[in-house]
Amino acid sequence: xxxxxxxxSHPNQxxxxxxxxxxxxxxxxxxxxxxxxxxxxxxxxxxxxxTPDLVVAWERGTIAPQNPELTAxxxxxxxxxxxxxxxxxxxxxxxxxxxxxxxxxxxxxGLALAAYLRMEETDDWRGTDRQSAQLADVLGLSLPDFVTxxxxxxxxxxxxxSAVSTRWQGYVRxxxxxxxxxxxxxxxxxxVLHQDYQGHMxxxxxxxxxxxxxxxxxxDFLDRIVEHFWSAVERHP
Numbered sequence: 001x002x003x004x005x006x007x008x009s010h011p012n013q014x015x016x017x018x019x020x021x022x023x024x025x026x027x028x029x030x031x032x033x034x035x036x037x038x039x040x041x042x043x044x045x046x047x048x049x050x051t052p053d054l055v056v057a058w059e060r061g062t063i064a065p066q067n068p069e070l071t072a073x074x075x076x077x078x079x080x081x082x083x084x085x086x087x088x089x090x091x092x093x094x095x096x097x098x099x100x101x102x103x104x105x106x107x108x109x110g111l112a113l114a115a116y117l118r119m120e121e122t123d124d125w126r127g128t129d130r131q132s133a134q135l136a137d138v139l140g141l142s143l144p145d146f147v148t149x150x151x152x153x154x155x156x157x158x159x160x161x162s163a164v165s166t167r168w169q170g171y172v173r174x175x176x177x178x179x180x181x182x183x184x185x186x187x188x189x190x191x192v193l194h195q196d197y198q199g200h201m202x203x204x205x206x207x208x209x210x211x212x213x214x215x216x217x218x219x220d221f222l223d224r225i226v227e228h229f230w231s232a233v234e235r236h237p
Contacts, residue, residue: 017086017093018070020061026077026084027059034059037076045072067096074099091149092120094139109134125150143179144230152178153226160225163190164197181233189232196228197221 027037034052041050047069057063058073065073065084074081082097095105106116109131119125127135127150136146147153156178163171168190176186201218221228 017089018058018061018064019084019086020059023073023077023084024059026079030077032077037073040076041069041072045075047072070096071099088145089148090120090123091125091139094141094145094149095120098139100138105135105138108138123151143181143233147179156229157226160190160193160229161222164194164222164225168194179229185233185236189229189236192232193225193228 027034034055037055038050038052041047041055045068050069050072054063055073058065058069070081070084074084077084081099085093085097088094088097095102102117102120103113106113109116109127111119111127111131119127125132125135132146132150135141135149139149141149147156156175159171159175159178163175169187172183172186172190175190176183179186181189197218200221
């Protein structure tokens with residue numbers, strides 16, 4: 001008997017971060033076996049190569065389902081594709097998590113499909129401010145996700161590093177251009193981060209005794225500066 005082989009994927013069509021544990025738990029909650037899932041995908045979604053072994057491989061995390069497979073798996077498990085993936089990081093992953101076709105996103109933000117796909121494949125968002133706002137709306141992006149997806153996170157990290165290590169007051173406006181927050185919130189957050197960073201440096205030097213450990217606490221703080229920034233924003237009243 002000839003085994004049906006899984007079609008090879010296009011090199012630029014890497015899948016979203018698949019949550020293997022969620023897939024296994026959802027299947028178990030439905031009292032389904034891998035063979036039931038495979039059968040449902042073959043019959044209802046026209047993917048004849050999907051076998052119980054492939055379903056088990058997905059659930060073990062040894063291989064991730066591609067986009068059509070993820071959609072089919074979600075349909076059989078009665079869930080959304082977003083429930084089967086980890087936290088999206090890229091533009092494409094956010095789109096897949098919302099179960100949207102690229103044509104839908106391109107049309108909503110006012111881009112030609114080819115231009116949008118090029119941005120998605122290269123992780124290089126080049127939309128206008130208006131298009132960026134529409135992108136955030138259609139994909140349901142939080143502000144941290146929006147900054148990441150539009151390629152602004154590295155620049156934000158650079159600005160925050162300078163802000164906490166020099167005079168933070170001069171960085172309120174540049175940071176606001178990347179992360180549009182209320183000015184009062186930004187001022188308070190940058191001041192807190194500046195104090196935290198200086199505190200890390202002072203404490204490290206005090207118990208480091210001028211050894212090679214001096215400044216280690218400060219460097220660790222800067223390595224996670226964007227994470228500290230968003231945490232401070234969330235804590236702000």
